[in-house]
Amino acid sequence: MKILVLNGPNINMLGIREPEVYGTESYADLLALLDSTAQTLEIEVIHYQSNHEGCLVDKIQEAYGIFDGIVINPAAYTHTSIAILDALKAVGIPTVEVHISDVASREAFRQISYPGMYCEKTIAGQGIHGYRLAIEYLKEKYA
Numbered sequence: 001m002k003i004l005v006l007n008g009p010n011i012n013m014l015g016i017r018e019p020e021v022y023g024t025e026s027y028a029d030l031l032a033l034l035d036s037t038a039q040t041l042e043i044e045v046i047h048y049q050s051n052h053e054g055c056l057v058d059k060i061q062e063a064y065g066i067f068d069g070i071v072i073n074p075a076a077y078t079h080t081s082i083a084i085l086d087a088l089k090a091v092g093i094p095t096v097e098v099h100i101s102d103v104a105s106r107e108a109f110r111q112i113s114y115p116g117m118y119c120e121k122t123i124a125g126q127g128i129h130g131y132r133l134a135i136e137y138l139k140e141k142y143a
């Protein structure tokens, strides 16, 4: 099984950016968690981060026919990107949305998720551990 983990803008700044909101674990810590999750579950996990909406759309399109599942944290694009929503719908790959923070308890402008309208599950407020939960969910359901 192959899972693509996509991260949107500023997720590469984890550990530095607003630690009171996003925690003190770094992006490198997240990548280490993805590696250990892949090893434990005996699956392939490929990761990609971009600060650019079109690059994320490109990666989703390229995943067609190659990946069995997507885990995506679109970051700020969560609340704006119909393009990411449309790309997910276009490829039709089972997708789980992850947010490090508990978006439901934050500002009003964070209460809409366009990609979430396609995703079959959303995991939020569990820190970087949420990525592991999302991968476990996809493995259990689709492997």
Ligand code: DQA
Pocket (backbone or CB within 6 Å): 009, 010, 011, 073, 074, 075, 076, 077, 078, 098, 099, 100, 101, 102, 103, 110
């Ligand atoms: C986030 C929540 C978004 O509202 C925010 O713009 C982010 C990160 C999260 O992981 O909690 O950049 O997706």
